[in-house]
Structures are given as C-alpha cells and as structure tokens.
Amino acid sequence: MDCRFWEEKYNIINCHQALFGYNQFIHNYFKQYKRYGDILLADLFLKDLLIWSQSHKFDLITYIPASKGHQNARGFDPVWEMYHKVFDLTPLLLKIDADKPQAQKNRDERLKTPQTFSCINDQVYPSQTKVLIVDDIYTTGRTILHAKTALKTIGLDDIYTFSLSR
Known part of the structure; x- marks a missing residue:
C-alpha cells in the first residue's frame, strides 16, 4: 500500500x-540494538543478509547513515554495522539531526519530515549505475525517498531499496 501511496500522491x-x-x-530486537546500544546484535541476521546479497547484484551500494547526534549518542552507526560485513558500502549521504527521532513520530509526522539528507560530495555517477540503498526498518518510506532524492542530484537514477524489516 505504501508503494501505491507514493505513486499516486x-x-x-x-x-x-x-x-x-x-x-x-x-x-524488541531493534529496541535492544539501537536504543540500548547492544552492538553485538548487528550480526544476528548476517547469514540471512548474505543469502539475500548473493542473489542481487548492484554497481554501488550505500546506506542510510545515522546523524552525527545519534551516532555520538549510540557510539556506532546501526545501519552501517548491520550491513558492512555483507556489502562493500560506499558512504554517499550525510544526515542532519532532526527535531526528534523517527521512532518518536507518528505516521503523519514521519510523512511530513523535511529533507535531512545531502550528498557527501559532488561526484557525478553515470545514470545507468545500479544503486542499492540499505536501511534497517522501512516504516513509511519517507526516509528512503529523501535519500533517493539526494542521490538523484549526483546523477543516480536506477535506485533500489532494501531493509531488514518492513
């Protein structure tokens, strides 16, 4: 239904x-992993992620980064930790701190979240580059669509998205 919502609206x-x-x-997994900082849980789904990665090929793989504030508070970037052993991740995005964490927002507030991403550099990629953006949880799609918008500014149009959970 989310895909139809984004397409229609x-x-x-x-x-x-x-x-x-x-x-x-x-x-409960994400509460323990992200809120309480149990970094050892980053590898819990490693085997499942490796199996998925072997049947999907991309030219470039990036991720939804934590903002500096969240990364400093946790001591690690949860999305990078979850995926860096599976994929050769290329950092392309910077995320600014939002007014409050996504987990504290309701659906309507999430959908109205303003753009929080920019690209790390101005390197322009060939438009046919097949890109994968990985994230931990897909809730409304707002975060991923903001990330896709930012990546389009550097010439990336063939963008696919993946998360552990939805």
Whole structure:
C-alpha cells in the first residue's frame, strides 16, 4: 500500500524489498540494538543478509547513515554495522539531526519530515549505475525517498531499496 501511496500522491515509484515483516520480535530486537546500544546484535541476521546479497547484484551500494547526534549518542552507526560485513558500502549521504527521532513520530509526522539528507560530495555517477540503498526498518518510506532524492542530484537514477524489516 505504501508503494501505491507514493505513486499516486507524488508520482514516485518506490519498490522496496525487506527480509522480514515488522513484528514484536523485530521491535524488541531493534529496541535492544539501537536504543540500548547492544552492538553485538548487528550480526544476528548476517547469514540471512548474505543469502539475500548473493542473489542481487548492484554497481554501488550505500546506506542510510545515522546523524552525527545519534551516532555520538549510540557510539556506532546501526545501519552501517548491520550491513558492512555483507556489502562493500560506499558512504554517499550525510544526515542532519532532526527535531526528534523517527521512532518518536507518528505516521503523519514521519510523512511530513523535511529533507535531512545531502550528498557527501559532488561526484557525478553515470545514470545507468545500479544503486542499492540499505536501511534497517522501512516504516513509511519517507526516509528512503529523501535519500533517493539526494542521490538523484549526483546523477543516480536506477535506485533500489532494501531493509531488514518492513
């Protein structure tokens, strides 16, 4: 339904893949991993992610970075930690601190979140470059669509998205 929403409202096609549906187990996992900083949990789904990665090929793989504030508070970047052993991640995005964490926002507030991403540099890539953006959780699609918008400014148009859970 989210894909249809984005297409109808904004004429944006947002096809997304996730390994797992969001449930109580995933909720508890992310609470322990992100809120309480249990970095050892970054590898819990390593085998599942490796299996998925072997059947999907991309020219460039980037990730949704934590803002400096969140990274400093946690001591690590949770998305990078989750995926860096699976993919050769290329950092392309910078994220500024938002007014409050996504987890503290309701659906409407998330959808209205302003752009928080910019690109690290002005390097322009060939438009046919097949790009994957990885994230931890897909809730409304707003974060990923902001990231895609930022990447389009450096010539990237063939963009796919993936998260552990949705």
